[in-house]
Amino acid sequence: MTQTLADMRREYIRDGLTEAQAPQEPFALFEQWFAQALNTEQLPVEPNAMTLATVDAEGRPHCRVLLLKGLDASGFTFFSNYDSAKGEQLAARPFAAMTFFWPTLERQVRIEGRVERVTPAESDAYFQVRPMGSRLGAWASPQSQVIADRAELEALLEQAQQRFSDQAPQCPPHWGGYRLLPERIEFWQGRASRLHDRLNYRLVEGQWQRERLAP
Numbered sequence: 001m002t003q004t005l006a007d008m009r010r011e012y013i014r015d016g017l018t019e020a021q022a023p024q025e026p027f028a029l030f031e032q033w034f035a036q037a038l039n040t041e042q043l044p045v046e047p048n049a050m051t052l053a054t055v056d057a058e059g060r061p062h063c064r065v066l067l068l069k070g071l072d073a074s075g076f077t078f079f080s081n082y083d084s085a086k087g088e089q090l091a092a093r094p095f096a097a098m099t100f101f102w103p104t105l106e107r108q109v110r111i112e113g114r115v116e117r118v119t120p121a122e123s124d125a126y127f128q129v130r131p132m133g134s135r136l137g138a139w140a141s142p143q144s145q146v147i148a149d150r151a152e153l154e155a156l157l158e159q160a161q162q163r164f165s166d167q168a169p170q171c172p173p174h175w176g177g178y179r180l181l182p183e184r185i186e187f188w189q190g191r192a193s194r195l196h197d198r199l200n201y202r203l204v205e206g207q208w209q210r211e212r213l214a215p
Contacts, residue, residue, distance in 0.1 A: 011192055011193075012106045012189075012190025012191055012192060012196065013191075013192050014105065014106045014190070015105070015106065015189055016189055016191060016197055017029050017187060017189035017197035017199055018197070019199070019210070019212070020213065022187070022199050022210065023206045024208060024210060025184040025201070026182070026208060026210075026212070027071075027073055027202040029187060030071070030185065030187075031071070031108060032051070033102070033105070033107060033109065033187070034047065034048075034071075034100075036105060037100075037102040037104075037105060037107075039103055040102070040104050041102055041104050041105070042104070043101075045102070045103065045104070046067065047100075047102065048067050048068040048069070048177050049065055049066070049067055049068075049100075050065070050066060050067075050068055050078075050098045050099060050100045051063050051064070051065055051066075051098065051099045051101075052064060052065075052066050052069045052086070052096055052097075052098050053096060053097040053098070053099075054077065054086050054089040054090055054093070054095075054096050055089060055095070056085075056088070056089045056092060056093070057089075057092040057093065062085065062086070062089060064086065066078050066080070066098075068098075068100075069126060069177070070126075070177070070179075071152075074181065075113070075119060075179040075180050075181045075182060076098065076111060076178065076179065076180045076182065077122075077177050077178065077179045078177065078178055078179070078180075079123070079126060079127075079175070079176065079177045079181075080143075080175070080176075080178065081138070081141070081143035081144070081174055081175050082117075082145075082174050082175065082176060083143065083174045084144040085143075085144040086144075090115050090140040090178065094114055094115045094116065095112075095113070095114055095115060096112075096113070096115045096155075096180055097110065097111065097112040098110075098111045098180060099111075104120075106189065106190035107187070107188065107189055107190070108187075108188040109185065109186065109187055109188070110184075110185070110186040110188070111180060111182050111184070111185050111186075112182065112183060112184040113180050113181045113182040113183040113184065114180070114181045114183075115178050115179065115180050115181070116178070116179055116181065117177065117178055117179075118176065118177035118178065118179050119173070119175060120171075120176065120177075122177055123171050123175070124170070124171040125157075126177060127170075127171035127173075127175070132169075135169045136157060136160045136161060136164065136169060136208030137157065137160075138169075138171075138172055138175045138213075139160040139163070139164070139169055139172055140155075140156040140157040140159070140160040143152065150159070182203065183202070183203045184200065184201065184202050184203070185200075185201045186198060186200045186201070186213070187199045187200075187201075191215075194215060196215040197212075197215075198212065198213040198214070198215055199211075199212055199213075200213050202210070
């Protein structure tokens with residue numbers, strides 16, 4: 001098994017990333033790369049899937065895959081249960097990192113910064129466009145809590161279905177959005193012989209500074 005893993009590798013030859021191809025601020029480049037990922041990556045890859053890393057009160061890191069649900073000049077938005085493990089971690093230490101990986105394009109984007117909750121109006125607006133099953137699930141699931149078995153979860157879902165049998169479920173008070181306000185965004189383009197291109201943007205006194213990092 002160890003030898004098999006050691007032999008697993010691919011050569012990255014699809015593209016490059018030069019300073020001439022990159023704008024002075026990172027959002028335009030992210031939107032360009034994301035649009036290309038939407039047109040290139042095929043299921044089961046979800047182009048808006050990203051790994052979110054948080055740190056708990058004891059300084060221990062935690063990672064999980066989530067879906068990006070909003071992007072503008074202020075930051076990157078995702079939604080979750082505020083009482084979940086990640087919610088508790090973000091309450092204790094409101095900083096996070098997210099990583100996007102688009103294997104077909106041989107690209108990766110790393111984003112780091114402070115995290116804040118979005119407004120209740122923003123959370124409600126997104127909640128209302130979710131499928132009904134997802135809305136009921138937000139009410140039913142005590143996310144990250146220990147439950148006895150699958151039957152308990154299905155019973156909680158049935159209770160939610162009965163509760164909202166004659167009305168549309170509203171956004172729960174324990175559920176909503178977060179926005180990561182980026183302070184650092186790194187664009188990684190795979191290159192041959194592991195000599196990858198890495199362009200890093202750092203926010204310094206309100207201005208983005210671009211620099212190249214050695215691979």
